[in-house]
Amino acid sequence: MCxxxxxxxxxxxxxxxxxxxxxxxxxxxxxxxxxxxxRNGMRCECPPQSHALPGIQRPEHYTAVCKEVATTTPPFTTIP
Structure with missing residues (x-):
């Protein structure tokens, strides 16, 4: 599907x-x-697809799922 x-x-x-x-x-x-x-702090990917889906495809079949990527700040360290 595309x-x-x-x-x-x-x-x-x-x-x-x-x-x-x-x-x-x-x-x-x-x-x-x-x-x-x-893209812009988000991880996006296509939903699982099946070539056997019958009928007209719905938006949830061809709309990417994007989730915010957790970002962490490295801890501040000092070298003695």
Whole structure:
């Protein structure tokens, strides 16, 4: 499943020329399935996909899931 499917002339069905992918909702950027990306302190990845999903795909099938990445500040140390 992909967000940039196209139906070649003379073909019966749409194909995914760039492979499985999804879209980051805040930016509209298309990312590849199976590879998380990091943007603006967020880790985004495509939801699990199945090629066997019937019918019209719903937004939750092709919208990336983004979660804030926890950042930690290294402890302040002094060398005696």
């Amino acid at each position: 967000v940039d499917a196209s139906k070649p002339s003379g073909e019966c069905c749409a194909t995914c020329p760039n492979g499985r992918n999804c879209r980051i909702p805040s930016t509209g950027e298309v990312i590849s399935a199976g590879l998380p990306v990091y």
